[in-house]
Amino acid sequence: MDYSFILKNISKHIQLHQEETDYFLSLLKYKELKRKDFLLKQGQAVKTINYINTGALKAYYLDPESNENIIMLAIDDWWVTDMYSYVMGEHAMLYISAIEDTSIFQLSKDDLEILFLKVPKFERFFRILMQNAYIREQLRVIQNLSMPAEERYLNFLKKYPLLVQRISQKQIASYLGVSPEFLSAVRKRIRGN
Amino acid sequence: MDYSFILKNISKHIQLHQEETDYFLSLLKYKELKRKDFLLKQGQAVKTINYINTGALKAYYLDPESNENIIMLAIDDWWVTDMYSYVMGEHAMLYISAIEDTSIFQLSKDDLEILFLKVPKFERFFRILMQNAYIREQLRVIQNLSMPAEERYLNFLKKYPLLVQRISQKQIASYLGVSPEFLSAVRKRIRGN
DNA sequence: CGTCTATTTGAATGTACTCAAAAGCGGTGG
């Protein structure tokens, strides 16, 4: 099992001793998903937070009219879950599925609480993780409020160049909050310039 | 100085000893703002995170066309700052101003880092704070993507009944991402039912 | 009371959506 990526991810914010490292790794469950497999479906219990080792996932909300609203596009080295339901202990609001073949490490909520007690440094790690997630969402709200679709699209290209090559336009449209037809028109307009 | 509100806020997530409490309080700076005073302006250095003791603040982004985009409406017992700029050490992206006469407690970034070292429990406190903030913003993104303005407005009324009575419709419109005229029309339609 | 700002109303406009259909692209099986 290759733990090098996740350990490097952790070490960006905290330093662990060998025993702490071993203990942390002992809590992880490894899982593989094929393209289009579901990690989570609306209504299920949300038991884990997930580190993407390789691959890519999308998290989306299916509204009553069955429109797919992509909340999060995540590739390797990102942490993903339905945080609302994970924290509140509610049933999942989101679907999470694999855009590509994907391997993840899972950390259960119960184990994470124990980890916080045994290795309080992880409070810091997840504080920083949540802080960054908050900032990211807030920037997204700002952009959604203040920019037209074209500018949001150009921004997306700049911000997630790695993602762009790996996901469909339809999914980018959903992430940006526009219809795929409209994004197509936007792209045409951009090309025209 | 009345520290009862902020101490109660802290105690929702962590328990402090007397010395820890005293030390924490020693780091706080008290500040009063009159209605329309600015706590922060775009371009300034963001040095503090702020607990609202009494009153209400709005945080907004002023886009190049000088449209006010309200990012956050916050009343007493909330923590507020321009988190992006606070964390990244960048100049402020947001304006933060008082909707009513307001009193706050301020915690500087430097002091907070020291606090984390001296009383690591605060890592946990801010982890939970950031986690809740992240969840809130994510729910907002979901709503912005999946609901029309009318539904978002009704939702806002349900979610922030205390806020509604204290802020103008124009500001609610900005928070929801619609023009004040359109919100007025939405309200008329709702009354009509 | 007068001034300033918020709210409402209406008309014209623009941005983005839906629906339908054609074109493009990738993978799979014969």
Place this chain on the structure above:
DNA sequence: CCACCGCTTTTGAGTACATTCAAATAGACG
């Protein structure tokens, strides 16, 4: 290797949601 299938992307027409601008009305505050 190519033909076909399914899905994505593009195109176009008609429509709906939301904006801008302007003006009238209503409220809040000194």
